[in-house]
Amino acid sequence: MVFLSFDDGPEPVFTPLALAALKRYNSQAVWFILGKQAELYPDLLPQIYQGGHDIGVHSYDHISLTTLPQLQIVQQLERTKMLIQKATGQFWPYFRPPNGAYNNKVLQAAASAGFQWNVMWSVDPRDYRSTPEQIIDHVLMNLRPGAIVILHEVSSSTTQALPIILQEINKRGYRTRSLSQYLTFSDHD
Numbered sequence: 001m002v003f004l005s006f007d008d009g010p011e012p013v014f015t016p017l018a019l020a021a022l023k024r025y026n027s028q029a030v031w032f033i034l035g036k037q038a039e040l041y042p043d044l045l046p047q048i049y050q051g052g053h054d055i056g057v058h059s060y061d062h063i064s065l066t067t068l069p070q071l072q073i074v075q076q077l078e079r080t081k082m083l084i085q086k087a088t089g090q091f092w093p094y095f096r097p098p099n100g101a102y103n104n105k106v107l108q109a110a111a112s113a114g115f116q117w118n119v120m121w122s123v124d125p126r127d128y129r130s131t132p133e134q135i136i137d138h139v140l141m142n143l144r145p146g147a148i149v150i151l152h153e154v155s156s157s158t159t160q161a162l163p164i165i166l167q168e169i170n171k172r173g174y175r176t177r178s179l180s181q182y183l184t185f186s187d188h189d
């Protein structure tokens with residue numbers, strides 16, 4: 001099993017294309033969304049949910065949470081969580097801090113907002129500044145059981161690379177799954 005994650009969406013072009021590619025290859029993923037994007041494009045959240053994917057929280061506006069006082073960290077997460085709940089009726093207890101920046105204050109704030117998992121990553125193709133070929137090569141060279149791949153919804157390179165990555169993942173006998181499918185105690189199951 002391997003895990004694909006999509007950060008910084010939802011986004012009106014890239015999210016539907018990612019959803020279509022995942023569906024075509026019978027794959028699941030986890031989104032770590034921004035609240036401000038969810039406010040702009042609330043209809044995309046039910047589409048992600050209906051595809052069998054998880055929707056975790058990144059933050060409201062992608063500020064590095066370590067720079068904020070605890071109350072504002074909680075507000076960033078709660079505000080985004082409410083948008084997800086309003087759009088899907090669901091809550092996924094998964095959190096990924098913007099820029100991977102966290103400390104005890106951030107983890108305590110996340111726990112107090114109900115997030116049980118701080119989900120980092122093990123494979124980073126830096127897709128926001130790479131060609132499709134570079135993304136494909138980096139992901140496939142670093143694929144291991146349990147790998148968590150970080151991708152972003154800001155780049156057409158990612159959109160072009162994704163179908164090829166999914167095809168090769170399946171060919172190698174891996175399956176891409178949501179975190180909820182892996183973590184059996186999740187509410188989402």
Ligand SMILES: [Zn+2]
Binds near residue numbers: 007058062
């Ligand atoms: Zn991000």
